[in-house]
Amino acid sequence: MLFENDLVCVRVGYPGVTAVVPKELEGSNCASVMIIRCGDFNSRWLCYILNSWVGRQQINKVQYGAAQKQFNISDAVNFMFPLPSDYDQEKITFFLDHETAKIDTLIDKQQQLIKLLKEKRQAVISHAVTKGLNPNVPMKDSGVEWLGEVPEYWVVTRAKFLFDLITSGSRGWAEFYADEGALFFRIANLTRDTIEPKLESIQYVNPPTGAEGGRAEIRNDDLLISITADLGSVCVTNNEIEGGFVSQHVSLCRPNNKVAASRWLGYFVLSDCAKEQLLGSGYGGTKIQLSLEDIRELCIALPSGDEQAQIANFIDVELSKFTKIMEKANAQIGLLQERRAALISAAVTGKIDVRGWQVEQRPSPQPLSQR
Numbered sequence: 001m002l003f004e005n006d007l008v009c010v011r012v013g014y015p016g017v018t019a020v021v022p023k024e025l026e027g028s029n030c031a032s033v034m035i036i037r038c039g040d041f042n043s044r045w046l047c048y049i050l051n052s053w054v055g056r057q058q059i060n061k062v063q064y065g066a067a068q069k070q071f072n073i074s075d076a077v078n079f080m081f082p083l084p085s086d087y088d089q090e091k092i093t094f095f096l097d098h099e100t101a102k103i104d105t106l107i108d109k110q111q112q113l114i115k116l117l118k119e120k121r122q123a124v125i126s127h128a129v130t131k132g133l134n135p136n137v138p139m140k141d142s143g144v145e146w147l148g149e150v151p152e153y154w155v156v157t158r159a160k161f162l163f164d165l166i167t168s169g170s171r172g173w174a175e176f177y178a179d180e181g182a183l184f185f186r187i188a189n190l191t192r193d194t195i196e197p198k199l200e201s202i203q204y205v206n207p208p209t210g211a212e213g214g215r216a217e218i219r220n221d222d223l224l225i226s227i228t229a230d231l232g233s234v235c236v237t238n239n240e241i242e243g244g245f246v247s248q249h250v251s252l253c254r255p256n257n258k259v260a261a262s263r264w265l266g267y268f269v270l271s272d273c274a275k276e277q278l279l280g281s282g283y284g285g286t287k288i289q290l291s292l293e294d295i296r297e298l299c300i301a302l303p304s305g306d307e308q309a310q311i312a313n314f315i316d317v318e319l320s321k322f323t324k325i326m327e328k329a330n331a332q333i334g335l336l337q338e339r340r341a342a343l344i345s346a347a348v349t350g351k352i353d354v355r356g357w358q359v360e361q362r363p364s365p366q367p368l369s370q371r
Helices: 043-051 053-062 086-131 262-270 272-279 292-296 305-348
Strands: 007-010 018-020 033-036 139-141 149-151 155-158 163-168 182-185 223-226 234-236 250-255 299-302
Touching (some): 007 043, 043 053, 043 305, 086 262, 086 272, 086 305, 223 262, 262 299, 262 305
Antiparallel strands (some): 007 033, 163 250
């Protein structure tokens, strides 16, 4: 059972991450963590030093496990730390509480900016693929709840009329996993953040000649759509993944000659209106997986071939702008996190003397009559 001001230290997964138990969690139970009851020590000071490089270095030395890192409680009792006086512990904690709070506020602002940019990015995609790029074009009711109004000369159709092939990978291909061979495209290679393939986690397969599943071999400009997990995540294939195979959790969709720009269709699948259709929320329930028939019956607002390319190019350009701003925000977060870690380590090891530190007092604004 937890008590207020206990420390909980993660043992498995992210070993060493430590937090102070607030009053609201007193009486709770927990698992896979080490509970530290601090006694005479300042619990917040001890939390800071465990999270500092001093604690991290010692945890890194004793942790074990390949897939999932962990460490034993018996190792923790031998950790060594510089021990200041009770007074110094209090001053260090006071200083770090104040200074890290300022850094955390700046980090939170950058994270909020990224969140807003993602929402804006999604809005740009959804508007472009359903309303087009000309704000003055006459509109018509699409007759589909999720689409709303679309340009009057666009054709509302079903996805099955835009694809020559809609299939998915075969079961049991895990037995063909290999260190090299053809790319095996899985759910992990899809994201709702982009229509580019996500290739941080690569798996290869070496299937025997004639193995069932050859129909699911990837060609350039195919659409790959998740049919489990994060439904409707999509990518438009390119030369990097051409010749690979899709897993049973991914639908391979091959556009026909009515689709002049596969990227336009990929962006449509990524839009809010397509997501609403695929989730089936309009019918009162949320699906946990899609059938190939769900993909075939997706309602799509079809512009001309030239417009498809224009819309895809427009979205590409706009999304690149958002990406650059988010990269800068993420870089700023990284720098702030490094600053936070360095500040904690310097304070708990005595590299900086905070005994005489006080909160900076900002002068109160003077009334206009006194200026």
